[in-house]
């Protein structure tokens with residue numbers, strides 16, 4: 001277990017709809033996974049990545065709003081809770097699990113986040129701007145929510161054909177064994193939840 005190479009899974013992989021479990025322990029393997037998540041995120045030019053986007057159903061995500069290992073700040077949020085939303089802002093979002101799909105989402109402009117970092121230090125901060133948006137997008141992932149779920153009705157109609165293309169690709173991969181069966185996915189969830197949750 002854990003020897004699998006991490007990769008970003010695409011919609012409609014079932015782990016993206018899983019409500020992830022709180023993390024109970026951090027070990028060297030989890031630290032290595034987090035480092036690998038940053039690498040995958042940078043390679044895909046993203047600003048955030050949730051653990052269930054690399055098929056791990058546990059509550060953590062990583063963010064670097066500069067999307068560059070040489071710049072910005074690498075942030076890890078474990079067991080995050082968001083509260084005290086203030087204001088609203090609309091902006092275009094994308095998602096590494098839905099490459100090529102973009103759409104406008106309205107979210108609170110400012111939020112408070114409580115979480116832990118990899119060393120067990122408590123995080124308690126007000127987030128604004130892109131960091132606030134990214135954190136809300138990633139926290140949604142941990143609850144099995146995808147950004148298009150939060151688009152308005154017109155936006156949802158606009159993205160439907162693209163989502164159907166993702167669904168067709170996934171089904172054909174499943175038929176050829178390119179993605180695991182439901183039973184294998186459930187077994188994989190149980191293994192990881194036993195280890196970390």
Ligand SMILES: [Zn+2]
Pocket residue numbers: 094095096097137141
């Ligand atoms: Zn996403």
